[in-house]
Amino acid sequence: MNEDTPGTTEVLETLKASLAGVGMPTPVEQIVAAGRARGRRRRLAKVTVAAAAAAGLALGVTTYGNPSTAPPTAGGSGSQTAAVHIHTAAYTVDSNADGTIHVTWDKAKYFEDSAGLQAALARAGFPVLVKTGEFCRGPADHGTLDPSGVGAGVDKVMKGESLSGGRVEFVFVPSAMPKGEQLFIGYLTPAQLAVTHGRPGSVERLVPTGVPLVCSTQAPAPNPGS
Structure with a gap:
């Protein structure tokens, strides 16, 4: 109900005149004032509900409507964080129920998306650093590699074999990764491969995390x- 207007005043005067001879314990003005107060409370309640709904919508923007699109929960070294099945022209990454991760990639195409391969393995729960043309080791690592370019301990977390058609299959074992370490994979560039003739074609070693x-x-x- 709106505040007093000329029309409202006229109605009140008429009402008082018609009730002049009737005894009422409560004045008309008090009854009308109480009605106005109830109206204001109802309008305030509606505004409060609308504001709460708007706040809920605003908070909902920060959540994921589709759980499958949410980023995986971060886990410690050697813990699988999400079921992953990613297939591209250069590689495939499939996490299995036994905790292992099966990966295949095309030797001729891995240069195209090494960052994508690193991200896919990390999403599946395997800590890895992938680079091309750059080779890294820990500050206390003596740097020794076997003739295939593999460092100590790698065979516990990564096993592989060559397939037909220039593809390679590897099985990664997150649970075997020592705490505080990750796998480093350094691919040789085409120019470097021309020198080594593909022997080795890459470097794999365990390196510490959290240190330069x-x-x-x-x-x-x-x-x-x-």
Whole structure:
């Protein structure tokens, strides 16, 4: 109900005149004032409900409507954080119920999306750092590699074999990764591969997390016998 207007005043005067001879314990003005107060309270309640609904919508913007699109919960080293099945032209990444991650990639195409491969493995719960043309080690790592370019301990977390058609399959084992470490994979560039003739074609070693690594563009020496 609106505040007093000329029309409202006229109605009140008429009402008082008609009730002049009737005894009422409560004045008309008090009854009308109480009605106005109830109207204001109803309008305030509606505004409060609308504001609460708007606040709920605003908060809802920060949540994920589709859980499958939400980023995986961060886990510790060696813990699987999400079921991942990613297939691209360069690689495939599939996490299995036994906790292992099966990965295949095309030797001729891995340069195209090494960052995507790193992200896919991390999403599946395997800590890894992938670089191309750059080779990193921990500050206390003596840097020794076997003839295939593999460092100590890698065989516990990564096993692989060559497939037909220039593809390679690897099985990654997050649970075998030592705490505070990650796998480093350094691919040789085409120019570096021309020198090593693909032997080795990459470097794999375990490196610490959370500390600066020692990195170099110096590729490992060719190993014709590997």
